[in-house]
Amino acid sequence: MPSHATSAPDFDLPTVRALEERAFNAWPARQTVFHQGWVFRLSGGFTKRANSVNALEPGMPFDGVREAAQTLYASHGLRPVFRISPLVSASAEQALQDAGYALFEPTWVMQAPLPESAPPQPSVEIAQAPTAEWLDGFAAANGVAAAHHATHHAMVQSIALPCAFATVRQHGHAVGFGLGVRERGAVGLFDIVVAPGHRGQGHGRALVQALMQWGQAGGAGSAYLQVRGENATARRLYAALGFTDTYRYHYRVPADPGSTP
Known part of the structure; x- marks a missing residue:
């Protein structure tokens, strides 16, 4: 099965990192744990953005990260959710896919000059x-x-x-x-x-x-936003207001909601 990694060369990684950092600050999690270049965000299960594992830098090593996330989220009564931005390496996403993590909710980050x-x-x-x-x-x-x-x-x-x-x-x-x-x-x-x-x-x-x-x-001087890929109506509105696609991300979760592989 092919990987759905988003770390394609057409994404400008410094721009991605800057926008990711801003978005973390703009929608803060109630609790955060930093782990080997990744951040585990927890907010009692409310919103995926604030309850997900995110890479902080491009291509961070993934050894032991999935296991650490599963243990931490389980201790809070949550299942682990990985948010896959272009900062995540193809090998890290492949490891999640091989472990049975399903892909869902592709989302675009868009920008526009003001x-x-x-x-x-x-x-x-x-x-x-x-x-x-x-x-x-x-x-x-x-x-x-x-x-x-x-x-x-x-x-x-x-x-x-x-x-x-x-x-x-x-x-x-x-x-x-x-x-x-x-x-x-x-x-x-x-x-x-x-x-x-x-x-x-x-x-x-x-x-x-x-x-x-x-x-x-x-x-x-600029604005950014996040919109689900399936929301064609919103994407048309934002495009009409000058927004263009900058990068995309999606989530991966255990395929069986009742288990953590």
Whole structure:
């Protein structure tokens, strides 16, 4: 069976590493363990990004990493999830595949330059700190289970970098949410979401443009985001706003959810 490794030569690894580092900072895990050039992120099982094993540098050795991850995650009642970015060597991914780890959720990281001027977005409110309304609405629109709300809210509130908490309103009611995090000349856009029943009306575009404007006003020159490969609608929107594909990643998990090979 062929490998699905993402460490192809067309990816600029310094750019990948810089964006990976920014994304880790923008969406912090509740606990982190550093292990031989890898980072094990744990957040009680809420979101794969914050509960996954990630390479910190290109081509880090993989000897013993899978076993260490399985032991650590099992001790927290979690199954090990490996996030495979271009920093992961083909041999490391092949070892996971040979151990029965299945591939899922291919995702693109996209980037765009920030325009010097853009039309205002009067329907979008930008706050520098999350309100209770934003936290609850953001979680609900993203389908976060009530049992995970406390974890979700704590993770959002633990972001140390400058943030923008965006809300789009229709007839006075909050119908869409988005998060922007600015660091070192780039703004990351996370979880742009519009409530069901209000989609297809331009709210997502307004949220993205408002967060890009916020980033530009704070000195950023580019924006980045992560979008699942299967989300063709979102990819079309982002492409129309100037975003292009930079690199892709995916996850690998034990094929049998009840076991750790």
